Amino acid sequence: MNKLVLDVQGFTIENNKFIPKELAAYDGTKICHYIFRPPFDIQHLPPDLCKQANWLIHNHHCICWNEGYTPIYKFADIVKNLTGKVDNVYVKGKEKSEYIRKYSLKPVLEFEDKPALQKGQPECFYHLKSQCICALSNVFYLYNNFIMIE
Numbered sequence: 001m002n003k004l005v006l007d008v009q010g011f012t013i014e015n016n017k018f019i020p021k022e023l024a025a026y027d028g029t030k031i032c033h034y035i036f037r038p039p040f041d042i043q044h045l046p047p048d049l050c051k052q053a054n055w056l057i058h059n060h061h062c063i064c065w066n067e068g069y070t071p072i073y074k075f076a077d078i079v080k081n082l083t084g085k086v087d088n089v090y091v092k093g094k095e096k097s098e099y100i101r102k103y104s105l106k107p108v109l110e111f112e113d114k115p116a117l118q119k120g121q122p123e124c125f126y127h128l129k130s131q132c133i134c135a136l137s138n139v140f141y142l143y144n145n146f147i148m149i150e
């Protein structure tokens with residue numbers, strides 16, 4: 001049975017809309033990793049959300065708002081393409097699982113939110129010099145500790 005662990009990090013804005021910034025997935029042998037271009041200038045966020053986004057950028061994501069090459073409209077296609085090739089998809093956290101379910105072609109199983117994941121390896125180049133946690137290290141950790149030993 002093919003199992004894919006997927007992690008997404010991003011920003012929640014008005015009306016609980018989620019803007020993905022980093023996406024990583026790992027199935028035990030293959031990995032993928034994307035950083036998405038912002039959908040609009042950060043100045044267009046209301047002041048409180050702009051403040052929140054800046055806090056996340058500096059303390060949590062360590063990826064600037066303007067960073068990234070992949071157009072955000074490709075997100076749905078990328079997730080469909082990835083999930084179409086496996087039997088089950090695993091995501092940590094209730095909100096992220098619900099978000100991925102909208103795009104996944106296969107059942108999304110949920111790891112509990114707690115405990116939070118720690119910084120680990122491997123990481124993408126955005127996270128090398130920081131305390132921030134990379135989505136890549138999250139999917140490796142989850143796969144190696146929960147999927148492989150099942």
Ligand SMILES: [Zn+2]
Pocket residue numbers: 022123124125126127133134135136
């Ligand atoms: Zn990263």
